[in-house]
Amino acid sequence: MTLTILVAEDDPHTRMALAEVIGAEGFQVIEASDGQQAKNLFDNEPPDMACLDIMMPGISGYDLCRHFRKQSPTMPILFITAKAEEIDKVVGLELGGDDYIVKPFGTKEVVARIRAVARRCFPPKPESGSVPFSDAPFEMGDLEVFPREMRLRRDGETVALSRRELLILQTLASRAGEVVSRAELFRSAWEEDHFPNSRTIDQTISQLRKRIEQDPKNPSIIQTVYGVGYRFDPQTPATGNTEAGNLE
CATH class of the missing domain: 1.10.10.10 (Winged helix-like DNA-binding domain superfamily/Winged helix DNA-binding domain)
Structure with missing residues (x-):
């Protein structure tokens, strides 16, 4: 698969674990160790999907989500964070997040949720090979x-x-x-x-x-x-x- 996923996480162990499990599923992973690096990577070449921690130095996951949504309204965004309060989830989803995963997380759950969001946001065409357009010049x-x-x-x-x-x-x-x-x-x-x-x-x-x-x-x-x-x-x-x- 060629879906490119940005993983923004300031904890190196969590970031490496996420990158490893997501990459093992065939996705292309780009990593950011803080919010500013994630913003720079996005501005240089927007990914197809983003997995964001919320509490990061410089720019928070919430602020990244706001920025991403302004530039790419349809890009899937998942929050992966230790903030487990209901209000945190509500804020994340209302800002435009497509899913919200609370740490500690299971690797199978993360992969399943990423695939679910991908299927929802990038659905296959109804009929393979069909051309839904007129043949008129x-x-x-x-x-x-x-x-x-x-x-x-x-x-x-x-x-x-x-x-x-x-x-x-x-x-x-x-x-x-x-x-x-x-x-x-x-x-x-x-x-x-x-x-x-x-x-x-x-x-x-x-x-x-x-x-x-x-x-x-x-x-x-x-x-x-x-x-x-x-x-x-x-x-x-x-x-x-x-x-x-x-x-x-």
């Missing part, structure tokens, strides 16, 4: 896309598309003007037995941009919304996008 900026032909055209030039690239473009075009999260793009364009991985999506978008953007470093068709996902804005001129940066 559509436009994206100065591109004209022909789904039945698996290609697009610009100024007489033709570019062949893979099925995954076509699904990405169809997803963004169908949500024109809206931000589409990485998880949503993954559900639309990848097979159901894959877990979302932000780098996989970003690399695919980067390669697609090189083929369809007039200026891949200043994209106008596929715009990056940092920390959340991507957007196609029909109002953006073909000369490029100056609002949202490029992650690549």
